[in-house]
Amino acid sequence: MSEVVFLTIKLALLTTLSLVVLATPLAWWLARTRSWLKIPLSALVTLPIVLPPTVLGFYILVLLAPDGWIGVWTHQYGFGPRAFSFSGLLFGSIIYSLPFAVQPLQNSFQAMGTRPLEVAATLGLNPWRRFFKVALPLAKPGYISAMVLVFAHTLGEFGVILMIGGNIPGRTKVISTAIYDYVEMLQYDKAHLLAAGLLLFSFVIMVSLYTFQRRNERPWTR
Structure with a gap:
């Protein structure tokens, strides 16, 4: 049982860390762009929320299969098939939890408005420094929300996990x-022990998140 818990936490941590990196540029672009691509890309990012996990898991499994787009590439470069492996689970978890990372970050980037960045520009900061010195600190609540939601969401994954990795x-x-x-x-x-532990942990982590969000609520001046 301890091995199961360790593997679950490992998967949740790696998924969370991966999505903090991957979701940041995507959320920033969605928050700032006026491109016509924003709507279809936003819909694509949100799909894992509305799709049945088995549907999403099935198509990820097809991609990871030896003759799939990703499976062919991993086989060609000596990585072997990724379906029914931990790396395959990680890939599926990243796709499945993507909206839980992108949406809180996008909301935080939008909430800060343009004024803080404009002020930073008048002080001579280039775009990269404005992003790292101004935007990221102001988006801290969004990052905390994203990390908590992704971690908790990954802990409860079932349909996608079963389709991609089996058991x-x-x-x-x-x-x-x-x-x-x-x-x-x-x-x-044994089922009660794991289920009750997961239920309690999820409840505590969500209470903590809502408490943090309430303490950090403040209006942004545009």
Whole structure:
């Protein structure tokens, strides 16, 4: 059971760290652009929220298969098939949790308006320094919300995990699939232990997030 918990936390941490990096430029572009691409790209980013996890998991599995777009590339460069592996789970988790990272960051970037950046420009800061010295600190609440939501969301993944990784002990078996196993084997005591722990942790982390957001609410001057 400890191996299952460790693998789940490892997956959640790596997904969270990956999305902090990957979602930042995407959220910044969505918050600042007036391009016609904003609407279709926003819809694409949001798709994992509305799609059934098995549908998303199926298409990711197709991509990772030996004859899939990604599978062909990984096989060609000696990485082997990524389906039913931890790296495959990580890839799927990043796609599945993408909107939970992009949306809080995009909202934070939009909420700060243009005035802080304009003031920084008058002080001689170039675009990169304006972003790192002004935009990122002001978007701190968005980053905390994104990290908490992604981490918590990854802990509860099931459909995508099962489609991409199956339920291989030590490789792809996480808390959600372990609970499913225990229920199938009628081992309700072990299922209760994992489920109750996940429920309690999720409740505490969401209370903490809402408390943080309430303390940091303030109007932005545009």
